[in-house]
């Protein structure tokens with residue numbers, strides 16, 4: 001049987017799904033196990049939690065790094081920014097000014 005490496009396991013399948021998407025976006029081939037089982041398990045038995053696996057040690061190490069980076073940037077990644085064109089304060093998560101549609105990294109003309 002092929003050796004697999006478990007990267008992440010959580011009772012919360014939405015979090016497992018989110019992390020799986022992040023890894024896939026990074027080009028890592030992942031295998032999610034127990035995905036459907038998570039909906040019917042009432043008792044928190046870790047063996048039945050959905051979990052993300054990869055097929056090589058190399059991918060495992062990459063995945064751990066990616067998820068660590070993600071968790072570290074989670075709270076600070078969505079800081080509000082000030083539009084350089086009109087001075088509005090824009091919520092983090094938007095890359096365009098809602099007032100004048102300038103993009104976040106657009107430089108002032110003068």
Ligand SMILES: [Zn+2]
Nearest residue numbers: 083086097100
């Ligand atoms: Zn603006």
